[in-house]
Amino acid sequence: MKEMIRLSSIKKNYGDVKIIKDLNFTVYEGEFLTMLGPSGCGKTTTLRMIAGFEEPTSGEIMLNEKPVSNLPPYKRKINTVFQNYALFPHLTVAQNVGFGLKMAGVPKVKRGPQVEKMLKLVQLEGYGNRKLDQLSGGQKQRIAIARALINHPQVLLLDEPLSALDLKLRKQMQLELKRLQRKLGITFVYVTHDQEEALMMSDRIAVMNKGHLEQIADPRTLYEQPKTCFVANFIGESNIFYGKVSEITKTDTKVTIENGYLTLQSDKPVFEKQIVNIVIRPEKVKFSTTEVPGFHIPATVAEHYYAGNVNKSVLRLPNGMALKMTSAGDQKLPEIGKSGFVYWELADAILIKTTSDDVFKAVDNPDFSMVNQMGGD
Amino acid sequence: MEKSIDSENVPITKTKSHYFSKTLIKWGQILPISIWMLLLVVIPLMYVLIMSFMSRDFYGGIVYKFTLSNFAQVFAGQNLKIYAQSIGIGAVSTVVCLLIAYPFAMFIAQKGPVAKTILMALVVVPSVSNSLVRLFSWITLLRKTGVVNTTLEHLGIIHHPLSMVYNTGGIVLGMVYLLLMFMIIPIFNSLDRIDHNLIEAAEDLGATKWQILKEIVIPLSKPGIFAGCIMVFIPSLGYFFVSDVMGGGTSTMMGNLIENQFQTSRNWPLGSAISVMLIVLTLVLLVLFQRRGGDMADLGGR
Numbered sequence: 001m002k003e004m005i006r007l008s009s010i011k012k013n014y015g016d017v018k019i020i021k022d023l024n025f026t027v028y029e030g031e032f033l034t035m036l037g038p039s040g041c042g043k044t045t046t047l048r049m050i051a052g053f054e055e056p057t058s059g060e061i062m063l064n065e066k067p068v069s070n071l072p073p074y075k076r077k078i079n080t081v082f083q084n085y086a087l088f089p090h091l092t093v094a095q096n097v098g099f100g101l102k103m104a105g106v107p108k109v110k111r112g113p114q115v116e117k118m119l120k121l122v123q124l125e126g127y128g129n130r131k132l133d134q135l136s137g138g139q140k141q142r143i144a145i146a147r148a149l150i151n152h153p154q155v156l157l158l159d160e161p162l163s164a165l166d167l168k169l170r171k172q173m174q175l176e177l178k179r180l181q182r183k184l185g186i187t188f189v190y191v192t193h194d195q196e197e198a199l200m201m202s203d204r205i206a207v208m209n210k211g212h213l214e215q216i217a218d219p220r221t222l223y224e225q226p227k228t229c230f231v232a233n234f235i236g237e238s239n240i241f242y243g244k245v246s247e248i249t250k251t252d253t254k255v256t257i258e259n260g261y262l263t264l265q266s267d268k269p270v271f272e273k274q275i276v277n278i279v280i281r282p283e284k285v286k287f288s289t290t291e292v293p294g295f296h297i298p299a300t301v302a303e304h305y306y307a308g309n310v311n312k313s314v315l316r317l318p319n320g321m322a323l324k325m326t327s328a329g330d331q332k333l334p335e336i337g338k339s340g341f342v343y344w345e346l347a348d349a350i351l352i353k354t355t356s357d358d359v360f361k362a363v364d365n366p367d368f369s370m371v372n373q374m375g376g377d
Numbered sequence: 378m379e380k381s382i383d384s385e386n387v388p389i390t391k392t393k394s395h396y397f398s399k400t401l402i403k404w405g406q407i408l409p410i411s412i413w414m415l416l417l418v419v420i421p422l423m424y425v426l427i428m429s430f431m432s433r434d435f436y437g438g439i440v441y442k443f444t445l446s447n448f449a450q451v452f453a454g455q456n457l458k459i460y461a462q463s464i465g466i467g468a469v470s471t472v473v474c475l476l477i478a479y480p481f482a483m484f485i486a487q488k489g490p491v492a493k494t495i496l497m498a499l500v501v502v503p504s505v506s507n508s509l510v511r512l513f514s515w516i517t518l519l520r521k522t523g524v525v526n527t528t529l530e531h532l533g534i535i536h537h538p539l540s541m542v543y544n545t546g547g548i549v550l551g552m553v554y555l556l557l558m559f560m561i562i563p564i565f566n567s568l569d570r571i572d573h574n575l576i577e578a579a580e581d582l583g584a585t586k587w588q589i590l591k592e593i594v595i596p597l598s599k600p601g602i603f604a605g606c607i608m609v610f611i612p613s614l615g616y617f618f619v620s621d622v623m624g625g626g627t628s629t630m631m632g633n634l635i636e637n638q639f640q641t642s643r644n645w646p647l648g649s650a651i652s653v654m655l656i657v658l659t660l661v662l663l664v665l666f667q668r669r670g671g672d673m674a675d676l677g678g679r
Binding site (some may be wrong): 053075089099103 | 540575581582593
């Protein structure tokens with residue numbers, strides 16, 4: 001695949017504050033890449049550096065294998081869709097869409113048909129003469145996209161473009177954006193803090209946290225093989241255990257956790273006394289009132305929440321930890337207070353090798369301790 | 378049960394006294410300003426309006442008899458010349474103010490929040506001292522024997538003193554000096570309100586600095602420009618003392634004409650009629666401003 005954008009060793013400081021710490025990744029031609037992370041993780045700053053509104057403190061941004069870090073925005077074949085649309089309030093729809101052409105010196109007669117073509121692309125044909133205050137939020141968003149596309153950019157940058165829309169419209173626009181991207185084959189770099197949006201739309205997701213890249217991969221890999229506890233916790237729901245490898249035998253590996261131990265498949269590349277995190281997704285957790293063969297931990301049913309298509313349950317382990325479990329919505333649930341056993345396929349347990357600055361304990365995570373509290377005694 | 382009896386009785390008295398105290402506070406808040414406005418704005422304006430339709434005897438005494446002749450005199454030949462002159466000086470002053478204020482307001486609008494507050498305060502600060510005193514200090518500087526001329530002559534740069542005041546240019550200087558702030562404030566407000574994202578969006582779409590100014594910044598600051606022009610042009614027609622001090626009585630402006638009717642000519646009805654015309658002109662400009670989508674708050678300052 002052809003390389004479109006490459007960030008190498010990008011650093012960005014505002015005074016003494018390090019916003020971006022050594023960022024490296026590549027965006028390929030025609031790809032839908034999403035930068036995902038909590039607010040303040042540096043994703044918007046990164047996007048603004050690609051657009052040319054900010055200069056990196058150090059490092060180089062390559063567009064089509066040519067350095068562009070010091071070029072102003074208008075000298076890059078990149079256009080941006082802004083978070084709050086940033087449409088020109090004193091201009092009509094057509095004047096907004098045709099702005100890029102006008103700046104490039106395209107005469108008025110030639111602009112008209114191109115503007116109409118763009119409006120057709122975003123399904124707003126015939127809206128050219130309208131004023132902006134006659135448009136809904138979703139329509140404004142489409143105008144912003146049409147305006148950004150009219151100069152045929154090689155890359156379209158989108159900074160949380162759907163965050164101002166209500167849920168239903170947002171879902172609809174997600175599909176529409178994805179369809180548009182496939183149709184045009186333009187590289188999209190998308191910024192969002194909404195993990196569901198990222199999973200649905202992206203070819204690849206770059207998960208960012210505190211100014212560095214946690215993991216870049218396709219959505220399925222991110223969900224099934226998170227490399228860090230941050231990724232496991234940010235994308236989807238997780239149960240994260242913290243423990244120490246205590247015994248490696250031919251058949252399995254035992255990890256001691258607080259007041260107990262977990263079993264891992266024997267092929268996991270760990271060594272004895274290694275500190276590890278083990279992630280198990282709630283939908284992989286199973287509960288049985290009778291003892292099951294193989295790996296299991298005793299547990300008590302603490303809470304049930306009905307969420308339509310799924311049931312969300314909280315199970316309490318002997319060490320006091322709350323374990324999240326989701327099951328199909330139509331499934332019959334064990335009574336609250338009932339004792340039994342939790343178990344899962346050993347293959348479903350995800351091993352995360354812990355480094356000193358990425359140790360995950362339940363107390364680190366407010367969500368998690370909240371579940372603990374919800375469990376009650 | 379006890380609780381419900383309580384809650385039935387207490388709130389009624391509470392609501393009543395609450396209502397009275399609320400009404401009292403409301404009247405207490407608006408009464409002083411109402412009396413003030415009535416005594417100092419409404420009554421004098423009504424008096425001027427009525428006066429403009431009254432007749433006058435030979436010695437300048439007012440005869441309470443309805444007539445339209447004052448308004449006919451308003452448009453008499455020699456007066457039209459004065460209006461043209463006033464409007465000319467007003468227009469030049471407005472344009473000069475705009476040319477100075479716009480770049481300056483843009484300069485302030487690009488500063489950080491602290492610098493903005495300080496600079497805007499500095500714009501307003503001179504207005505706390507008396508404007509006549511400030512005009513006379515210009516005279517001290519610029520008259521033939523003033524500081525500037527003497528210095529230049531001593532330095533041998535000029536041999537004859539320059540006439541910088543006591544002429545039309547002096548009037549324009551005075552007007553611009555006193556009214557500049559009323560141009561800066563609304564323009565700054567409208568520039569400050571422009572969303573920075575719009576500038577970035579224009580830049581992103583290939584606009585150069587000049588194109589951003591022409592296509593985005595100036596069109597979006599039009600309400601401020603228009604408000605500033607009104608705020609400068611209208612007072613410039615009425616500031617008779619500027620022409621008195623800086624013009625040395627060489628040219629008569631609308632304000633001087635009105636002043637003369639009340640003082641020298643003792644023709645109060647005619648003075649009133651010209652004043653009414655000036656008020657009507659102001660109202661027309663304000664209506665135009667609002668029709669063009671201007672914000673009245675821009676004219677009142679903040």
